[in-house]
Amino acid sequence: MKPKNSKERRNSIFKFSLLFIFTVALIIITFFFDFDKVPLKENSVLREQSKAIKTELLFQEKFSSEMMVIRSLLDSLDTPGQNIQYINALINSKIVDLQKSIPEKDSTYRYNMYNSIVKSFVDLQGLKTKLKEFEDVDIKLGEYEEELERVNQELDKANQYLDAMRRR
Secondary structure, eight states, X not given: OOOTTHHHHHHHHHHHHHHHHHHXXXXXXXXXXXXXXXXXXXXXXXXXXXXXXXXXXXXXXXXXXXXXXHHHHHHHTTSTTOOHHHHHHHHHHHHHHHHHHSOOTTTOTTHHHHHHHHHHHHHHHHHHHHHHHTHHHHHHHHHXXXXXXXXXXXXXXXXXXXXXXXXX
């Protein structure tokens, strides 16, 4: 006994099998495609990030060493007997070099920090130079205080003499 719709059943099984094989193949191809391409793309992105971080670290190391040089020059401004104008010119050239070494704003997210450090060095240099100019002020103030004390003593003597003359 043969079923009446055996041809239709065979066609349905064939269509189902074909659709099943196509679906499984599509899933397998998609699975291997994704896992084959995604790690490669991820590796390239991570390599670029690693390269950027290494570049940033090298720049920070160079920037830090330049900062130490400028700091030592600024400290030498406090040493007596130094040629202030020469040291200021040297500091200015180092600060300009440091400013020029800062990468553009796009390439580093610490651009504002680096600029603030350079501005701080410029401000510190100006303040140390002003402080050097006012260094003699303490000595002059001491002299003025001594002179004021001497004049006050003379005034007291003059007042005493005046009082003595009035009593006579």
